[in-house]
Amino acid sequence: xxxxxxxxLFISICRDFSPCPGPxxxxxxxxSGQLFRIKHLEPLMKExxxxxxxxxxxxxxxxxxxxxxxxxxxxxxIREAHINYETIIKHLQIKSDEENYLVxxxxxxxxxAYNER
Amino acid sequence: MNVNKNxxxxxxxxxxxxxxxxxxxxxxxxxxxxxxxxxxxxxALSIITSIFVAILVTIYFNRENDxxxxxxxxxxxxxxxxxxxxxxxHCKIVDGQxxxxxxxxxxxxxxxxxNCIYNLSARVNIKIxxxxxxxxxxIKAINALMTDTPxxxxxxxxxxxxxxxxxxxxxxxxxxxxxxxxxxxxxNTILELxxxxxxx
Numbered sequence: 001x002x003x004x005x006x007x008x009l010f011i012s013i014c015r016d017f018s019p020c021p022g023p024x025x026x027x028x029x030x031x032s033g034q035l036f037r038i039k040h041l042e043p044l045m046k047e048x049x050x051x052x053x054x055x056x057x058x059x060x061x062x063x064x065x066x067x068x069x070x071x072x073x074x075x076x077x078i079r080e081a082h083i084n085y086e087t088i089i090k091h092l093q094i095k096s097d098e099e100n101y102l103v104x105x106x107x108x109x110x111x112x113a114y115n116e117r
Numbered sequence: 118m119n120v121n122k123n124x125x126x127x128x129x130x131x132x133x134x135x136x137x138x139x140x141x142x143x144x145x146x147x148x149x150x151x152x153x154x155x156x157x158x159x160x161a162l163s164i165i166t167s168i169f170v171a172i173l174v175t176i177y178f179n180r181e182n183d184x185x186x187x188x189x190x191x192x193x194x195x196x197x198x199x200x201x202x203x204x205x206x207h208c209k210i211v212d213g214q215x216x217x218x219x220x221x222x223x224x225x226x227x228x229x230x231x232n233c234i235y236n237l238s239a240r241v242n243i244k245i246x247x248x249x250x251x252x253x254x255x256i257k258a259i260n261a262l263m264t265d266t267p268x269x270x271x272x273x274x275x276x277x278x279x280x281x282x283x284x285x286x287x288x289x290x291x292x293x294x295x296x297x298x299x300x301x302x303x304x305n306t307i308l309e310l311x312x313x314x315x316x317x
Contacts, residue, residue, distance in 0.1 A: 020218050022284060024266045029217055029284030063218055064225030066264030067257075079268070099228055101253050 008054045008093075009044050014061030016040060024068035033072030041073055042081045048091045049083070059096040059103075067105075074106045075113035085114035127172055134168065188241040189314055192234055196311045199230040200304060207300045210263070214287045220263045227303070228256050234310065243317055247310055255303040262296045263288075 013021060017040055022031035041057070048055040059065070077083045088110060096102040206223045209215045231252050238245050266281055278292035288296070 021221070023217055023264070023281045023286075025269070028266065028281035062225075064221030064223075065260075066217065066221050067261045068265045071265070072268075099225065101257065105257070 007051075008056055009048050010056045010058070011040055011044055012058040012061065014058075019061065020063045021065055021069045023066060024072040033069035034076065036069070037073045037076045037081070042077065042083075045077060045081075045083060045088065045091065049087055054091055054093050056093045056095060059094065060098045065099075065102065070102065070106055071109045075109040078110060078113040078117065085110060123176060130172075131165070131168065185241060185243075188237070189243070189317070192237050192241075192243075193311055193314055195230055195234050195237070196307060196314070199227050199234070200307050200311075202226050202230070203300060203304050203307060206259075207297065207304070210288070210293055210296050210300070213290075213293060214285055215263075217264065217281060217284045217286055220286065221260070224256055224260050224263075228253070231256075231307075231310075238314070243314065245310065245313060247306065247313065252303065252306050252310075255299060255306060259296060259299045259303060262292065262299060 011017075013036065017036050018031040020031060021033070021036065022029045024032060025034050026032050044055050047053070077088055078085055089107075094103045094106055202223050206215075206220065209219065231249070235245060235249050263279075263286065266279055267277070276289050276291075278289045278295075280287045
């Protein structure tokens with residue numbers, strides 16, 4: 001079991017954003033991946049990087065995720081927020097007990113966004 | 118209560134067997150066959166012990182088999198629930214438009230139910246030959262087909278296969294057909310799981 005440092009950063013999508021995550025873009029509907037990235041993920045990611053902390057993202061508890069929500073939220077960190085891929089990998093920790101394959105999916109979205117640059 | 122009933126039945130059965138043996142020994146006269154009316158107490162004890170052990174073993178295995186059958190019924194019930202959610206999604210896609218939340222929550226439910234089926238089966242030592250990754254890959258494929266909209270700035274296609282407005286997803290005819298194929302495949306996998314459990 002990995003130890004979590006006391007001063008690490010944590011975010012639960014269900015608790016801190018919405019129990020019903022929506023589509024990719026704000027223009028497509030409520031609680032989009034784009035909104036989550038702009039409002040929560042990007043600022044927290046930058047804070048974690050600047051303070052050399054880890055950002056723990058908890059995916060559990062929501063109604064479910066569409067592919068585009070996760071791709072836009074996480075892939076967008078590289079594509080739109082221009083954060084370095086290696087830096088994200090170093091500072092990001094994702095937890096998904098309910099749908100554990102989502103962790104690998106998000107890693108693949110990050111990799112794809114990095115390769116497409 | 119059930120255990121007491123079993124013991125009463127067992128006692129009655131032993132009494133009837135001993136009495137029947139006694140009667141047969143008294144009444145049956147077959148030419149060339151002599152029945153010794155004196156019974157060696159050690160032999161009698163050995164016979165009674167054998168009968169007792171045989172009955173105990175039968176009761177034990179029946180109980181274990183009963184437990185397994187009940188667990189299987191519960192698991193099969195969960196599989197039916199997954200099939201129902203799948204069927205519901207299938208009906209909705211035929212209309213060509215569906216609520217975003219309905220799709221993602223439906224797919225998550227199928228995934229959670231399937232996970233539960235694998236966990237419960239492992240707990241009661243039922244081995245499932247269909248790999249967990251098999252249905253997970255199908256759920257992922259359906260999720261991508263049903264929810265993944267193109268990234269802004271990518272080359273637009275002649276007809277967008279998927280469009281989302283106000284949380285409502287609209288699909289092209291080609292996309293509906295692709296999703297239907299994938300949902301059919303997932304339903305087949307779920308049915309295979311059900312058949313495998315019934316046959317175990």
